[in-house]
Amino acid sequence: MNESGRAAGRPVAALVLPAVVLVLLMMVAPMVLLFRYSLNIFSPTELMIQALTARNYLSAVTDPYYLAVMATTIRMAVLCTLIALAAGFPAAYTLARMRGRWKAWLTLATVFPLMVGNVVRAAGWMTLLGNAGLLNAALKASGLFPDPVQLMYTPMAVALGIVTVVLPYMILTLASVIEGIPRGLEEAALNLGARPLTVFRRVVLPLALPGVVAGSALVFILCMNAYATPILLGGPQFTMMAPAVYDQFVKTTNWPFGAALAFILLAVTLALTLAGRALLQRRRHPA
Amino acid sequence: MTSLSLDGLRREYGATVAVDRVDLEMQQGELVALLGPSGCGKTTTLRMVAGFVAPTSGRVVIGGRDVTAAPPYARDTGMVFQGYALFPHMSVAENVGFGLEMRRVPRAERGARIAEALRLVRLEGLAERRPAQLSGGQQQRVALARALVVNPAVFLLDEPLSNLDARLRAEVRVEIRALQQRLGLTTLFVTHDQEEALTMADRLVVMQGGRVRQTGTPEEVYERPADLFVAGFIGSCNILRGVVEAPGAFRAGAMALPCAGGAPGERAALVVRPERIAIGPEGRLPGRIDLVTYLGGTTEWHVTTDAGALRVSQKTPDAADPRRLLRRGDGVMLDWRPEAGRLLSDSNEGEQA
């Protein structure tokens, strides 16, 4: 199919046309509109005054509050990406090396959490981590902690919540790449005297690097834009960028400033993703 | 000195027995070929030696050390995999140097040994290439060099020539054998190609259904096959069924045929190699030609006789020789020396090759 498609380019172009139109209509147009808004001026009475100014961007990047929110967001996204990578790799490896019926079941089990919405899942964490939640009840019953331990509304709760959301994406991305690494390469390394950890470091990891790059980029982007989880598990004291953008649009109705924040978030996410990718790929081809 | 010994090796996969009661003693510097039809357990046996498959029972002893329970990295075997399994992200030199690095050989010595190994396989100029930039034959040499360079106690090859074209295969076969003899490597070689096994090996282990059918030098196995399976698998042969009338006389159909030994009254199969049968105007066994196949250096005649159908193979006769004029339908006489007719027990199990 691929080859015949390449032979006759036009039919394939026709096939992708609906998708292109849809993307233009549903994604590019709103983005252009939003960008246009970000150059306008906010007025409490008229909401938005047509203008062409960088004022919104300037005030966003000079406001210590938003700088702190951005720092929190980046820290949380980096942390969650690293945790997802560390936790996801062994799982992805196991999944990739599995055979037969078990593999199908395990893949299904990996995808299963995606069928539960983020809000529902966060609610689940709340019943587990709350002061009257399951975990605290257990701690109390154990007698070690007579008073409730603050688990909810902590960065840890947010990290836990986000990681469980993004982990399936990481695992599936990594597994698809690891599956392409022939088992024989690992056997060859073992045969040449490499211990399992060395086999991992010298053979599996370098060859899985494209998966690490893709999975980390995907997960990092998801983390940077996390919305429901930080609100529900982080509480009012913990703010990340996506909720901050939402607040500007809905609570303050300052659309120009909200739009500017959104584009700053987009730019920072993109820049960090590309930087991370370059860093990983440099490791792959030293000198 | 014994460098590898397999002692009652057995491996089960669920209900199937992949390898059963395999015994083998290999001397230092010996090349042994594991030979047999697909699924007979060759790869499984080799992988048990390398440590990738745990035996259900039995022992693997390398250089006097029982390694049955040792992991692959602690066994000192050098394996050449069927698909070569070169590390795609490393250069040729890095691939070859990997085993040395794992053995903590100092960098300077490593460089010298890599160069030496690449010279042995005639790949000097390609050290900096990636495996993807090499031809199949070159990749195969890198795989050889990578396994050789660490001087393994046992060299293991799983059908290393199967991905090469016929011409290259014949060439590499000779090279591997020369290299193996020069370096005195104890080598266990898996193949299902009998010609490969006959030309390369000091000894053959013929396997079928997980069991060893016969172990011996190529000559022993070819000249004195232990059973009908081995006779049919190594080279081609004519099999006639009948009864031993008297020592040296075998009755098949209406004919009494020459054979070596035998106890009178015994039901048996008489095995005669096609090239041991003389064809001409004189002989003991009359027949009629069904087919003449001219193969250049040799010619084959398919002959129907009262004892059964026989295939005869001889050096193509001179142009003046009357045998050159034999055609389909002509009557001929066949004969062979008594010692060329080998009696084997007539069991059916041997024939499922």
Ligand SMILES: Nc1ncnc2c1ncn2[C@@H]1O[C@H](COP(=O)(O)OP(=O)(O)OP(=O)(O)O)[C@@H](O)[C@H]1O
């Ligand atoms: N991992 C496995 N699981 C189940 N059965 C296996 C496994 N590996 C091998 N077998 C079975 O064991 C038997 C021997 O297999 P093996 O690969 O050793 O054969 P082989 O002689 O190398 O054949 P070939 O010439 O086709 O490579 C076969 O019947 C095979 O189906």
Ligand SMILES: [Mg+2]
């Ligand atoms: Mg095999």
